[in-house]
Amino acid sequence: ILNVEQSPQSLHVQEGDSTNFTCSFPSSNFYALHWYRWETAKSPEALFVMTLNGDEKKKGRISATLNTKEGYSYLYIKGSQPEDSATYLCALVAPYNNNDMRFGAGTRLTVKP
Amino acid sequence: DVKVTQSSRYLVKRTGEKVFLECVQDMDHENMFWYRQDPGLGLRLIYFSYDVKMKEKGDIPEGYSVSREKKERFSLILESASTNQTSMYLCASSLSSWGGGQVGYTFGSGTRLTVV
Numbered sequence: 001i002l003n004v005e006q007s008p009q010s011l012h013v014q015e016g017d018s019t020n021f022t023c024s025f026p027s028s029n030f031y032a033l034h035w036y037r038w039e040t041a042k043s044p045e046a047l048f049v050m051t052l053n054g055d056e057k058k059k060g061r062i063s064a065t066l067n068t069k070e071g072y073s074y075l076y077i078k079g080s081q082p083e084d085s086a087t088y089l090c091a092l093v094a095p096y097n098n099n100d101m102r103f104g105a106g107t108r109l110t111v112k113p
Numbered sequence: 114d115v116k117v118t119q120s121s122r123y124l125v126k127r128t129g130e131k132v133f134l135e136c137v138q139d140m141d142h143e144n145m146f147w148y149r150q151d152p153g154l155g156l157r158l159i160y161f162s163y164d165v166k167m168k169e170k171g172d173i174p175e176g177y178s179v180s181r182e183k184k185e186r187f188s189l190i191l192e193s194a195s196t197n198q199t200s201m202y203l204c205a206s207s208l209s210s211w212g213g214g215q216v217g218y219t220f221g222s223g224t225r226l227t228v229v
Contacts, residue, residue: 004155034217043117044203046217089156100171101218103148103155 004092006104013080014112020076021107023090027071032093034101035064035075039086047075047088080111116140119204119221126228132191134224136204144207145187146218147171147179149200156203162187194228201225 005024013019023033032051038044048057053068061078077084087108091101120135138145144163148156148171158171160179168179176198180188187206191198202225205218 009153036217036220041222043220043222044218046219049217091156100158100161103157105153105155 004090004102004104006088006090006107008107009105010108010110012110012112015080015082017080017111018076018078019080019109020074021088021109022072022074023104024072025090025092025102027069029094030068030071030092031095033066033073034091034093035073036089036091037086038089038106044089075107077109080109082111082113085109085111117204117206117219117221119202119224121224122222124224124226126191126194126226128195128228130191130194130228132194132226132228134189134191134202134204134226136187136189136206136221137185138187138204138206138219139185140206140208140219141184142206142208142219143184144209145181146205146207147177147187147189148203148205149173150203150223151200159189191226194226196228199226199228 007022034049035047036044048064050066055066057064064075066073087106089106091103093101117138126132146161147159150156157173159177162168162181165184178190201223203223204221207218
């Protein structure tokens with residue numbers, strides 16, 4: 001069974017703060033890692049797909065890094081804005097099951113103006 | 114704009130009712146998925162399908178069935194709804210296997226089902 005853990009479960013920051021959260025997974029079971037942003041009443045939206053150890057991806061103020069050897073990925077948000085408020089999900093694709101993504105429980109981010 | 118459409122945003126059903134949750138995608142994707150999301154838990158896979166009339170059980174298929182008669186439509190069926198099936202249900206689709214390749218999954222906006 002793949003366990004994908006996300007921490008913290010929830011986070012409250014002030015507008016302008018930078019923040020980061022973690023996704024950890026068994027390092028022996030890795031094909032790809034996905035990050036999604038899920039705003040209330042909307043569909044989860046794909047942010048990043050990461051496959052290589054040391055990958056670093058960026059989209060505007062949001063970036064992510066990947067360490068497959070130690071089994072973690074960080075998501076960073078620089079200068080948080082209220083519109084960044086959402087649940088951030090990570091999901092692991094395992095090498096032995098090509099139609100299965102294992103999701104973490106998510107980090108719920110609230111950015112206060 | 115590509116879309117996965119779930120027929121209802123909110124549903125309230127009675128215990129024992131047969132419930133149909135519909136999902137339609139307009140991207141000609143082979144793979145379609147049904148997940149449920151509960152507080153404190155990740156999205157959990159109920160069923161998926163990689164082709165018309167094909168279906169595979171996910172982690173929590175008990176109490177559910179699915180139907181995929183056409184490529185664009187994947188229906189989740191609760192044969193006899195129970196209160197422990199109260200949840201947010203998400204449908205997703207992908208063109209390729211392996212987590213949707215470099216694009217990932219496209220999700221619907223969810224159906225919040227309450228069974229009373």
